[in-house]
Amino acid sequence: MNPEQNHSTNTGNRQAATSRQEVSQQQIQVEAKDLGERASYDPHYIRIRNYDFFYGATQVLFDINMDLPERQVTALIGPSGCGKSTLLRNLNRMNDLIDGIRHNGDVLIDGESIYHPQLEVISLRKRVGMVFQKSNPFPKSIYENVIYSLRVAGGRRKSQLDEAVERSLKRAALWDEVKDRLHESAFSLSGGQMQRLCIARAIANDPEIILMDEPCSALDPIATGKIEDLIHELKENYTIVIVTHNMQQAARVSDRTAFFYLGKLIEYGETQQIFMNPKNNQTEAYVSGRFG
Amino acid sequence: MKDKTETEQTAKATPKGEVFVWITGMGLAIGLLMIFALLWVVLKNGIVVFWPSSVAQIELREDRDSTFRGGTTAAGVILEEYDRDVRDLTEEQLESPDQRDRRQIRFFSGNRDAYGQAFAYLMLGDIAEKTYPPEIVRAERMEWGDAIFFPLRLELADGTQIDAEDPDFRKRLRELVDEVRDRRQVINRIERREIGRINLEMRSIEQDLRYLGGMEERTEAQEREWERLTHRLEELRGDFAPLEARAQELRATNRENRLHFRLVTGEERSHHLGEIVNFYYPNDMSLVAKVGLFFFHIWEFLSGYPREANTEGGIFPAIFGTFVMTLLMSVAVTPFGVLAAIYLREYARQGPMVRAVRIAINNLAGVPSIVFGVFGLGFFILFVGNWVDVLFYPRSVETNTPMFGTGGILWASLTLALMTVPVVIVATEEALAAVSRGVREGSLACGASKWQTIQNLVLPASLPGILTGLILAMARGAGEVAPLMLVGVVALAPNLPLDTVFPFFHLERKFMHLGFHIYDLGFQSPDSEAAQPMVFATTLVLILLVILLNLGAILIRNHIRKKYAASAF
Ligand SMILES: Nc1ncnc2c1ncn2[C@@H]1O[C@H](COP(=O)(O)OP(=O)(O)O)[C@@H](O)[C@H]1O
Ligand SMILES: [Mg+2]
Numbered sequence: 001m002n003p004e005q006n007h008s009t010n011t012g013n014r015q016a017a018t019s020r021q022e023v024s025q026q027q028i029q030v031e032a033k034d035l036g037e038r039a040s041y042d043p044h045y046i047r048i049r050n051y052d053f054f055y056g057a058t059q060v061l062f063d064i065n066m067d068l069p070e071r072q073v074t075a076l077i078g079p080s081g082c083g084k085s086t087l088l089r090n091l092n093r094m095n096d097l098i099d100g101i102r103h104n105g106d107v108l109i110d111g112e113s114i115y116h117p118q119l120e121v122i123s124l125r126k127r128v129g130m131v132f133q134k135s136n137p138f139p140k141s142i143y144e145n146v147i148y149s150l151r152v153a154g155g156r157r158k159s160q161l162d163e164a165v166e167r168s169l170k171r172a173a174l175w176d177e178v179k180d181r182l183h184e185s186a187f188s189l190s191g192g193q194m195q196r197l198c199i200a201r202a203i204a205n206d207p208e209i210i211l212m213d214e215p216c217s218a219l220d221p222i223a224t225g226k227i228e229d230l231i232h233e234l235k236e237n238y239t240i241v242i243v244t245h246n247m248q249q250a251a252r253v254s255d256r257t258a259f260f261y262l263g264k265l266i267e268y269g270e271t272q273q274i275f276m277n278p279k280n281n282q283t284e285a286y287v288s289g290r291f292g
Numbered sequence: 293m294k295d296k297t298e299t300e301q302t303a304k305a306t307p308k309g310e311v312f313v314w315i316t317g318m319g320l321a322i323g324l325l326m327i328f329a330l331l332w333v334v335l336k337n338g339i340v341v342f343w344p345s346s347v348a349q350i351e352l353r354e355d356r357d358s359t360f361r362g363g364t365t366a367a368g369v370i371l372e373e374y375d376r377d378v379r380d381l382t383e384e385q386l387e388s389p390d391q392r393d394r395r396q397i398r399f400f401s402g403n404r405d406a407y408g409q410a411f412a413y414l415m416l417g418d419i420a421e422k423t424y425p426p427e428i429v430r431a432e433r434m435e436w437g438d439a440i441f442f443p444l445r446l447e448l449a450d451g452t453q454i455d456a457e458d459p460d461f462r463k464r465l466r467e468l469v470d471e472v473r474d475r476r477q478v479i480n481r482i483e484r485r486e487i488g489r490i491n492l493e494m495r496s497i498e499q500d501l502r503y504l505g506g507m508e509e510r511t512e513a514q515e516r517e518w519e520r521l522t523h524r525l526e527e528l529r530g531d532f533a534p535l536e537a538r539a540q541e542l543r544a545t546n547r548e549n550r551l552h553f554r555l556v557t558g559e560e561r562s563h564h565l566g567e568i569v570n571f572y573y574p575n576d577m578s579l580v581a582k583v584g585l586f587f588f589h590i591w592e593f594l595s596g597y598p599r600e601a602n603t604e605g606g607i608f609p610a611i612f613g614t615f616v617m618t619l620l621m622s623v624a625v626t627p628f629g630v631l632a633a634i635y636l637r638e639y640a641r642q643g644p645m646v647r648a649v650r651i652a653i654n655n656l657a658g659v660p661s662i663v664f665g666v667f668g669l670g671f672f673i674l675f676v677g678n679w680v681d682v683l684f685y686p687r688s689v690e691t692n693t694p695m696f697g698t699g700g701i702l703w704a705s706l707t708l709a710l711m712t713v714p715v716v717i718v719a720t721e722e723a724l725a726a727v728s729r730g731v732r733e734g735s736l737a738c739g740a741s742k743w744q745t746i747q748n749l750v751l752p753a754s755l756p757g758i759l760t761g762l763i764l765a766m767a768r769g770a771g772e773v774a775p776l777m778l779v780g781v782v783a784l785a786p787n788l789p790l791d792t793v794f795p796f797f798h799l800e801r802k803f804m805h806l807g808f809h810i811y812d813l814g815f816q817s818p819d820s821e822a823a824q825p826m827v828f829a830t831t832l833v834l835i836l837l838v839i840l841l842n843l844g845a846i847l848i849r850n851h852i853r854k855k856y857a858a859s860a861f
Contacts, residue, residue, distance in 0.1 A: 097736070129738075132730060134730055136728070137734075138731060138748075139731075139752070148738050149739050152748070
């Protein structure tokens, strides 16, 4: 494909994405139905190209090439230490904090390189939210936790903040449980609620992408079920990349699955295909539980 | 059955081989013991200053040649009784079958003006009898320390005499002494506040006049200023005179009445009541009255101004100076320490350079404090202070009366802040390091900048740790004496660093400090024996003040901790 052409298509998409935020949720659903399934969404929303990554002298990712579709859930699976988290944390450049990192290749979101010198990391992170393995609410009230991203962006209007809190908590399926105690400490919540609070926090400033690094690994089955339902809802509006250790979870929540092994992308495709009909022996061995 | 379970339980409580429980426990016990011993010694020696102890009248045995100030009667507060050093004993005393011939008492006889000394020693064996006559009086005086005597009569201004046997005597004396005290307070107010203020302004005008007078030629504006200042000086002199006269008049009134008394040696003396601060009958007082007087003495000590080369009166200016200096130090040290720690921990690239800086900081904490005093003198006073004077107070340089170019409470606080900054840096760094990575990453993932993350999450979470550092810094700074002697502490400061004269804070002023006060009492006072209990009492106050300041910081810290209590997981 001609890269020039490619770029212009993406710009068009980008504008659509901005205006999209202004229309209400219902309209989006209607729109989605009208367009028939998700076929209209950009299947190459996130492009990872020839990507190598090094911690100091150790290379942990080897020549990764994959395209992640817009508004779908992509699961990254693979045995511990294979580089899933590293890849995920590079999508919002969280790894920049670590000394001595280095990369080759490129990552493009909606056609723009995340390493573009003109792009500020802060604005990238506003577009790419993140939910961590260990829920990390701030030592503040529930309300302040949710609007943290708006506050640091300078948001001050009370009506706007109130609205964002309600919207985010509703989307995170937490509103009914906490609407009467928004000003209590976030630490008064249960583990599952805290993780949903972190999700609400991640979506409060309307990012385009949500990265989730084993978001359920510390939760009980009921809380896990709730988060999975939530992921299902969220993909209407957000592109989701999720790292998981749990094969059933990947099968349940994701549209596409990527299997990593020792820093290499072994197989990537429709979730159904990866689980039912893997092409690679290692993939088959892993998804059928024979190693990992 | 029951016995068995019990032995099992005890066996469980002290498992075999846990010898370290004992060793560590012993370490703690020794530490605690030393602290309590320290407090006990200070308390025991300091408290006696305030307690109105009974006064014993001591009759010496006629058959011995031991005497007290030429006679055989002594009176005083017995302070201690102990075995005299064998080397100081005579043959006879050594061989005497009576143990009491080898024991000695030390007592406070007062009347330093009459006896030359306020303390005396007697052998226990030389004492025939001790009595506690109810009519004996102990009086606190403006000079010469306390007096102990038998009152004879009051001689009033109009010539009337009231005999000590008169049933009205005590009441009259009390009334008159109270009146004297009230008048003295008025005098104090006039002299300290009003005359003090006029004096300050006069000094500053005189300085300006000296400056203007020393000039070869004066501009018109300067000529006008000269006029204005001379006029103002006249005005102030005019204000000054009546105040001075009023104080003199009150003083004269205080001198009108006289108290005649007899010492235990038989000598008759007298004081005008202006000399007497307070009096009491120590052997004729109920316990309640004694306790009341005890607390009154403590109050006077804490709130009063020193007299007689600091050995008498109160220590209020020293308490105040210590307090203000410690607060100023905290205000100065916290931002510096915290900012330095944030840079070191959050921004600087961790490497050999930062490690070297860290080692240097830690070593700074071990530098003897006097070195900081020398630095403060060289840098703050002689360099910074001089420049402040040159730039903002050129006249003070011209007339050689430096404002900031000499020791003062500001420079002392900054010197101590410099000395304690490593403590704050180390504590803050630890607190910053303890803030979990999860919270930082969560914040960055929300699109917060590094500084926003520090400001919104890292600093609030580190506040308790920072306060711990500040507490340690205060504990070290408040007790420091040596460096202060170079940068502005004095034994007797005429004015507090904070008063009602504009601009209220006088950071350039010299100040008094409890630590230095102790040193001054213990080593510089003419009568070190009289000063000894005051040394302990002042030490007690210093300890209490440091504890109080720390307690304040601890309360604030606990409050903050509670706020962030759950963030610990
Ligand atoms: N900060 C780091 N510094 C150096 N090596 C790291 C760091 N983080 C992860 N690694 C290494 O990179 C490899 C991939 O780690 P990670 O991406 O966390 O794996 P996964 O999430 O798949 O379990 C592992 O071998 C791990 O030891
Ligand atoms: Mg991982």
